[in-house]
Amino acid sequence: MSTSPARILVADDDRAIRTVLTQALSRQGHEVRSTGHGRTLWDWIADGDGDLVITDVMMPDENGLDMVPRIRKLRPDLRVIVMSAQNTLMTAVKAAQRGAFEYLPKPFDLNELMAIVDRALETPQESQTGKSGDEEGDDRLPLIGRSAAMQEIYRALARLMNTDLTVMVTGESGTGKELVARALHEYGGRRHGPFVAINMAAIPRELIESELFGHEKGAFTGANERKVGRFEQAEGGTLFLDEIGDMPLEAQTRLLRVLQEGEYTRVGGRTPIRVNVRIVAATHRDLRKLIREGTFREDLFYRLNVVPIRLPSLRERLEDIPELVNHFLMQASEEGLPRKTLSAEAMGRLKAHRWPGNIRELENMVRRLTALYSHDVIGVDVIETEFSENNISEAAPSAEPQSLSESIERHVREYFDAHEEDLPSNGLYDRILREMERPLLNVTLEATRGNQVKAAEVLGLNRNTLRKKIRDLGLEVVRGTK
Numbered sequence: 149m150s151t152s153p154a155r156i157l158v159a160d161d162d163r164a165i166r167t168v169l170t171q172a173l174s175r176q177g178h179e180v181r182s183t184g185h186g187r188t189l190w191d192w193i194a195d196g197d198g199d200l201v202i203t204d205v206m207m208p209d210e211n212g213l214d215m216v217p218r219i220r221k222l223r224p225d226l227r228v229i230v231m232s233a234q235n236t237l238m239t240a241v242k243a244a245q246r247g248a249f250e251y252l253p254k255p256f257d258l259n260e261l262m263a264i265v266d267r268a269l270e271t272p273q274e275s276q277t278g279k280s281g282d283e284e285g286d287d288r289l290p291l292i293g294r295s296a297a298m299q300e301i302y303r304a305l306a307r308l309m310n311t312d313l314t315v316m317v318t319g320e321s322g323t324g325k326e327l328v329a330r331a332l333h334e335y336g337g338r339r340h341g342p343f344v345a346i347n348m349a350a351i352p353r354e355l356i357e358s359e360l361f362g363h364e365k366g367a368f369t370g371a372n373e374r375k376v377g378r379f380e381q382a383e384g385g386t387l388f389l390d391e392i393g394d395m396p397l398e399a400q401t402r403l404l405r406v407l408q409e410g411e412y413t414r415v416g417g418r419t420p421i422r423v424n425v426r427i428v429a430a431t432h433r434d435l436r437k438l439i440r441e442g443t444f445r446e447d448l449f450y451r452l453n454v455v456p457i458r459l460p461s462l463r464e465r466l467e468d469i470p471e472l473v474n475h476f477l478m479q480a481s482e483e484g485l486p487r488k489t490l491s492a493e494a495m496g497r498l499k500a501h502r503w504p505g506n507i508r509e510l511e512n513m514v515r516r517l518t519a520l521y522s523h524d525v526i527g528v529d530v531i532e533t534e535f536s537e538n539n540i541s542e543a544a545p546s547a548e549p550q551s552l553s554e555s556i557e558r559h560v561r562e563y564f565d566a567h568e569e570d571l572p573s574n575g576l577y578d579r580i581l582r583e584m585e586r587p588l589l590n591v592t593l594e595a596t597r598g599n600q601v602k603a604a605e606v607l608g609l610n611r612n613t614l615r616k617k618i619r620d621l622g623l624e625v626v627r628g629t630k
């Protein structure tokens with residue numbers, strides 16, 4: 149075992165969980181006292197017992213989360229690990245705000261819990277964060293979804309709330325990057341300051357620097373007034389740099405300098421202005437690829453990528469669809485549209501879709517359904533009509549045309565995803581390469597009208613090699629086509 153034996157108090161009304169935890173912790177040499185009641189846990193704590201607490205949230209007589217501030221007050225050195233099956237962002241955030249050492253969504257991985265226990269018993273007390281618990285957010289959920297993929301995000305967000313660390317949010321278009329940036333702001337220490345968003349892709353390139361940093365009157369033709377930049381507007385708050393991959397290189401250089409030096413001047417100005425903003429950047433592009441292509445600065449990437457958060461696509465969390473749909477249906481009815489529901493079959497059909505536009509696509513679809521159809525219960529036929537009428541191509545991967553390597557990456561990912569917990573069978577490398585060879589040779593042969601000598605030249609292959617490949621792959625060469 150990695151830590152010295154400790155006395156651990158466990159509270160959970162589920163006997164099976166108490167047993168599993170007691171066994172696992174005892175195996176590590178710890179002494180465990182467990183109960184199904186919050187009240188009993190509190191008595192033990194008040195008696196001065198325990199070096200660490202592991203508690204569930206929902207217990208018959210107490211809410212574990214509500215106990216955390218009381219425990220922290222009575223025994224500030226006692227660390228509390230909160231487990232919960234409630235699994236929303238708010239549970240994670242509240243646990244962090246109230247001063248829990250860690251939050252663990254149920255069902256949890258026992259090894260992970262053991263690692264957290266080790267950390268809780270090892271880390272020096274001063275490093276424990278957690279705020280006074282004032283002004284917690286209300287119970288409206290900013291992010292919907294309880295899938296395992298989202299649990300990871302919630303836990304990361306809860307840890308980041310009370311820091312000023314720069315965060316880089318990546319994920320396909322429509323996966324909720326802006327929503328995450330807002331949540332970081334609204335539940336964090338800067339929530340009383342402004343949240344300012346700027347989308348690099350939406351601003352003409354030549355104006356980006358003055359948008360960001362402002363300009364003095366007369367700084368360039370057309371600068372008739374002094375203009376306050378977004379950095380200045382975001383003073384004391386959060387600046388959300390959306391589509392950072394679209395930032396022109398000159399602006400990147402300037403941004404890098406600002407981040408390094410902690411101050412900047414307006415365009416055409418001289419007085420340095422100190423920066424006091426938390427930066428959250430986002431992109432749906434592969435920045436590493438842009439770095440290789442020379443359009444994104446590597447040093448800026450490392451400045452921004454301090455804490456990376458990758459948002460899952462909707463395809464990776466199809467189990468969240470019912471909750472998301474109900475959320476959007478509810479939202480529509482709050483806006484005065486009739487309240488609708490979906491049949492189970494319709495919901496099933498939504499889960500079978502690929503959702504290239506992710507949550508935005510789902511949200512738009514639900515809106516259309518509520519506005520256009522009079523039925524109270526929306527059936528699968530309506531969904532089918534929607535998919536076909538809107539000509540939603542199941543194959544369309546994203547709004548942008550993809551490069552070859554991106555589309556290969558997508559296919560390989562899907563291939564792995566399709567195996568869920570398992571891995572594909574051995575020999576994947578050759579299988580994938582064959583898949584790529586086939587269209588490459590076919591299209592080239594088509595273009596040379598079946599002329600193998602020419603095709604070999606174009607491909608840069610030896611004629612015999614090409615012939616062998618054609619044979620091995622069983623390709624049909626049609627001469628004189630096209």
Ligand SMILES: Nc1ncnc2c1ncn2[C@@H]1O[C@H](COP(=O)(O)OP(=O)(O)OP(=O)(O)O)[C@@H](O)[C@H]1O
Nearest residue numbers: 291292293320321322323324325326327432507508
């Ligand atoms: N987890 C979620 N729960 C509820 N709504 C969500 C969630 N994620 C995204 N949305 C909704 O989906 C829409 C798209 O989200 P958002 O604009 O944050 O995506 P994005 O990743 O920033 O997209 P883009 O890259 O296209 O700018 C928004 O209307 C947002 O409210």
